[in-house]
Amino acid sequence: MDQENCFHCGDVCDSQAITFNDKTFCCNGCKTVYEIFSENDLTCYYDLQAAPGATPKDIEGKYDFLSQENIIEKLTEFNDGKTQITTLYIPHIHCSSCIWILENLNKLNPGISASQVNFGKKNVRVTYNTQDTSLKDVVILLSSIGYEPYISLDDFKTGKAQVNRSLIYKLGIAGFAFGNVMFLSFPEYFEVGEYWLEQYKHLFRWLMFTFSLPVVFYAGQDYFISAYKGLRKGLLNIDVPIALGIAVLFIRSTIDIIFDLGSGFFDSLTGLVFFLLLGKFFQQKTYSFLSFERDYKSYFPIAITKIENGIETPIQVYDIKQGDRLLIRNEELIPADGILINGNAQIDYSFVTGESKTVSKDSGDKLFAGGKQTAGLIEMEALKSVEQSYLTQLWSHDVFNKNKEDHFTTLTNAISKRFTIAILSIAVLATTYWYVVDASKAINVFTAVLIIACPCALALAAPFTFGNLLRIFGKLKFYVKNASVIEQLAEINTVIFDKTGTITSNEKSIATYDGDMLSTSEEILLKNTLRGSNHPLSRTLYDILDEHNIISLNHFEEHLGKGIEASYLNDNIKIGSASFVGGSDPSILNTTVHISTNNKYKGKYTFYNSYRTGLSKLFNKLKQEFDLVILSGDNAGEQENLKKLLPAKTKLIFNQKPDDKLEYIKYHQTEGAKVLMVGDGLNDAGALAQSNVGIALSENVNVFSPACDAILDASKFNQLYQFIKASKQAITIIKWSFVLSFIYNSIGLYFAVTGQLAPVIAAILMPLSSISVVVFTTIATNFIGKKIK
Numbered sequence: 001m002d003q004e005n006c007f008h009c010g011d012v013c014d015s016q017a018i019t020f021n022d023k024t025f026c027c028n029g030c031k032t033v034y035e036i037f038s039e040n041d042l043t044c045y046y047d048l049q050a051a052p053g054a055t056p057k058d059i060e061g062k063y064d065f066l067s068q069e070n071i072i073e074k075l076t077e078f079n080d081g082k083t084q085i086t087t088l089y090i091p092h093i094h095c096s097s098c099i100w101i102l103e104n105l106n107k108l109n110p111g112i113s114a115s116q117v118n119f120g121k122k123n124v125r126v127t128y129n130t131q132d133t134s135l136k137d138v139v140i141l142l143s144s145i146g147y148e149p150y151i152s153l154d155d156f157k158t159g160k161a162q163v164n165r166s167l168i169y170k171l172g173i174a175g176f177a178f179g180n181v182m183f184l185s186f187p188e189y190f191e192v193g194e195y196w197l198e199q200y201k202h203l204f205r206w207l208m209f210t211f212s213l214p215v216v217f218y219a220g221q222d223y224f225i226s227a228y229k230g231l232r233k234g235l236l237n238i239d240v241p242i243a244l245g246i247a248v249l250f251i252r253s254t255i256d257i258i259f260d261l262g263s264g265f266f267d268s269l270t271g272l273v274f275f276l277l278l279g280k281f282f283q284q285k286t287y288s289f290l291s292f293e294r295d296y297k298s299y300f301p302i303a304i305t306k307i308e309n310g311i312e313t314p315i316q317v318y319d320i321k322q323g324d325r326l327l328i329r330n331e332e333l334i335p336a337d338g339i340l341i342n343g344n345a346q347i348d349y350s351f352v353t354g355e356s357k358t359v360s361k362d363s364g365d366k367l368f369a370g371g372k373q374t375a376g377l378i379e380m381e382a383l384k385s386v387e388q389s390y391l392t393q394l395w396s397h398d399v400f401n402k403n404k405e406d407h408f409t410t411l412t413n414a415i416s417k418r419f420t421i422a423i424l425s426i427a428v429l430a431t432t433y434w435y436v437v438d439a440s441k442a443i444n445v446f447t448a449v450l451i452i453a454c455p456c457a458l459a460l461a462a463p464f465t466f467g468n469l470l471r472i473f474g475k476l477k478f479y480v481k482n483a484s485v486i487e488q489l490a491e492i493n494t495v496i497f498d499k500t501g502t503i504t505s506n507e508k509s510i511a512t513y514d515g516d517m518l519s520t521s522e523e524i525l526l527k528n529t530l531r532g533s534n535h536p537l538s539r540t541l542y543d544i545l546d547e548h549n550i551i552s553l554n555h556f557e558e559h560l561g562k563g564i565e566a567s568y569l570n571d572n573i574k575i576g577s578a579s580f581v582g583g584s585d586p587s588i589l590n591t592t593v594h595i596s597t598n599n600k601y602k603g604k605y606t607f608y609n610s611y612r613t614g615l616s617k618l619f620n621k622l623k624q625e626f627d628l629v630i631l632s633g634d635n636a637g638e639q640e641n642l643k644k645l646l647p648a649k650t651k652l653i654f655n656q657k658p659d660d661k662l663e664y665i666k667y668h669q670t671e672g673a674k675v676l677m678v679g680d681g682l683n684d685a686g687a688l689a690q691s692n693v694g695i696a697l698s699e700n701v702n703v704f705s706p707a708c709d710a711i712l713d714a715s716k717f718n719q720l721y722q723f724i725k726a727s728k729q730a731i732t733i734i735k736w737s738f739v740l741s742f743i744y745n746s747i748g749l750y751f752a753v754t755g756q757l758a759p760v761i762a763a764i765l766m767p768l769s770s771i772s773v774v775v776f777t778t779i780a781t782n783f784i785g786k787k788i789k
Contacts, residue, residue, distance in 0.1 A: 376556025515603010
C-alpha cells in the first residue's frame with residue numbers, strides 16, 4: 001500500500017493517519033490548523049503551495065511570561081496603551097503560502113489590524129489593539145498555526161536571529177573537498193602509470209567520489225532547492241542551469257568510476273561549487289556593506305530643535321542623546337521616544353499604526369518616535385538616541401509608498417528569464433551536435449555552456465549600481481528613499497518648483513511692518529505663535545522679531561494654505577492671509593503676512609525675497625533638457641524679478657492652493673509629462689505625492705513628509721541638475737553592464753560550444769563575471785559621485 005503524505009505539512013502519514021474532509025493528516029495538530037483555516041475561509045493557503053505548513057507544537061503555559069508588563073514593554077516597538085506593534089522572528093517562513101497567511105492574521109484574530117512580512121529577514125511586524133487581544137494571544141495564534149516565533153529574552157529583544165554562518169560552512173567544505181580532489185587528481189593529470197595505476201587508481205577515484213558527496217548534497221543544495229521551487233511555480237530562475245550542470249557532472253563522473261570509463265569530473269564539480277559559493281560570499285559581503293550604508297547613513301534628515309540653557313539650537317536627529325530637551329513644532333515628527341514636558345500634545349501616530357486618529361498626551365506621558373505633533377509646539381525629553389535604521393524602516397512603510405513601484409527590477413528579471421531560456425536552448429543544441437560528431441565532448445560542452453553563461457551577472461547590475469549611488473547621494477546630503485526613485489528620476493521630463501522656501505532663501509529674506517503698533521502682550525503672543533509653526537514665512541518672521549518670554553499657548557491651530565490661529569488666556573491672534581485674518585490688501589505685488597488680535601486687524605509684514613545662490617545657473621542648465629514651471633501659492637508680486645532671473649519660457653503660475661498644485665501635476669501627467677516636484681514639504685505634500693518623483697527641500701528645521709521620495713539639503717539646491725544627471729548616468733552604467741555581460745558570455749559560449757572550454761575553467765570564470773560587474777558598477781558610480789561637486 002502506498003504511503004500518503006499529510007495534506008498540511010507533507011510528512012508521511014503512519015498507520016494512525018487522520019482523514020477529514022477527504023484529506024489525510026499525519027496528526028491532530030495539522031488537522032486542527034486545517035480546520036482553523038477552513039473556518040475562516042483561508043484555504044487558499046494550500047492553493048499557493050502544496051503542503052506548505054508545519055506541525056504545531058504543544059505550547060501550553062510556555063508563553064505565560066508575555067503577560068508581564070515589563071516584558072511587553074521591551075518586546076514592543078510601539079505601545080500607547082491601546083495599540084501595540086511588535087516584530088517577531090518566524091524561522092519557518094519559507095514560501096509564498098507562509099507570506100500570504102501571515103499577512104492575513106487579521107482574519108484569524110480581529111484584534112490584529114495589520115501584519116507585514118519581511119521574507120528576507122523571516123520576520124512579521126504585527127499591529128494589534130490591546131483591548132481586543134494581547135502579545136501573548138498573538139504569539140499563541142502564530143504557534144497554533146505552525147509559525148511559532150523565536151523570542152530571545154536574554155536581552156529582551158524579539159526577532160534576534162542567530163548569525164547565519166551556513167554559507168561560510170558550505171564554502172569551507174567545498175574548498176576543502178576541492179583542494180583534496182585536485183591533489184588526488186594529480187596522478188591522472190600527469191598520466192602516472194605502473195605502480196599507482198595498478199594499486200591506487202580505484203582508491204583515489206572513490207576517495208574523490210567521497211569528497212564530492214558533501215559538496216553536492218550539502219554545499220550545493222541551495223541551488224537544487226531554488227531551482228526546484230522555481231520550476232514548481234513555473235519560473236525559470238538562474239539556478240536551474242547551475243543545478244543542472246552540477247547534477248550532470250556528478251552523475252557522469254559516478255558512472256565513469258563505476259564502469260571504469262575514466263576518472264570523471266570530480267575536480268571540475270567541486271571547483272564549480274567552490275567558486276560559485278565564493279562568488280556568492282563576495283556578493284553577500286558587498287550587499288551587507290551597502291545595506292549598512294543605507295540603514296545608518298542614508299537616513300532622512302529630520303532636523304530638530306534642542307533647548308539647552310534656554311537657547312534653541314537646530315541639530316540633526318542623529319545628534320540626539322538621552323536626556324536632551326527637544327522642541328517639537330506643529331506638524332513635526334517626533335524623532336525619538338521621550339517624555340512630554342509641557343505643551344498641548346495631540347499626536348498623530350498614523351505613520352506608525354495606519355490609524356489617523358490623534359491621541360492626547362499630558363505632561364509626563366511617554367511619546368513614541370514616528371508620531372506627528374498636530375496642535376502647536378511641545379517640549380519633550382528624549383529617553384534614548386535615535387535609531388536611524390528604525391526611522392528608515394518607518395519611512396519605507398507601505399503607508400508612504402503607494403503606486404510608485406520599481407519597474408527596473410521587473411525588467412532585469414524578464415531579461416534574466418529570456419537569457420536562461422536561450423542558454424538552455426544553446427546547451428541542448430550544442431550537446432546534440434557534439435553527441436553526433438564526438439560523443440566524448442558532449443557532456444563537457446553541455447556543462448561548460450550552462451556554467452559560463454549563467455545570467456547572475458545581469459541580475460547584479462541594477463542593485464549594485466543603484467545601491468552604491470544611494471550611498472553616494474546620502475554622503476552628498478541628497479537622501480533618496482529607494483532605488484526605484486533613482487530610476488524614475490532618470491526618466492523625468494518636467495521639473496516643477498514651489499517658490500517660497502524652495503527657490504527663495506529663508507535665511508536672507510527681510511520684512512517690514514506696516515500697521516498699528518503691537519502691544520508688548522501682543523508681541524509676546526505673536527512671537528510664541530510663530531514659534532510653533534514650520535511654514536517658511538513663519539520661520540523667517542520668527543527670526544526677525546525681537547526675543548520675548550516663552551509662554552505655553554492655550555490653543556494653537558494651523559490652517560493649511562491660510563494661516564495660524566492661537567490663544568493665550570483671554571487673547572486671540574490670527575496670522576496669515578488678509579482674507580483669513582479679516583483684513584484687506586489692495587497690493588498684490590509683494591508677499592505679505594497679516595495679523596489680527598481679538599478680531600481686530602492690526603497690520604501686515606511685507607517680505608522681500610532673496611533667492612537661493614546659483615538659482616539662475618541651475619535653471620539655465622535644466623531648461624536645456626526639461627520643461628520648467630514655478631507653481632506658487634503666493635501672489636504675482638515677484639513675477640517681474642523672476643522673469644529677469646529665470647530662462648525664457650519658464651512657466652510662472654501664482655495663487656495656487658495645495659489642491660490646485662496637485663491637479664496641475666495630475667493633468668500634465670495625463671498629457672505624458674513625467675514630473676519632478678521640488679517643494680518645501682509642508683503645503684506641497686499632495687503635489688509631492690502626485691508627482692513621479694517628489695523632493696522636499698530641507699532647511700535647518702524640516703517637517704517630516706511621507707509624500708516625498710527624497711529629501712535634499714538646502715545647501716545642495718544648486719546641485720539638483722547634477723543629481724538628475726547622475727541618475728541618468730546610472731541607467732547608462734546598467735546598460736553597459738548588460739553589454740559587457742553579453743560580450744563576456746558570447747566569448748565564453750564560443751569556446752564552450754566548440755568544446756575548447758573545460759568545466760573547471762568555466763566554473764572559475766562564471767563567478768569572476770559577476771565580480772567584474774560589481775567592480776565595474778562600483779568604480780563607475782564612484783566616478784559619477786566625484787563629478788558631483
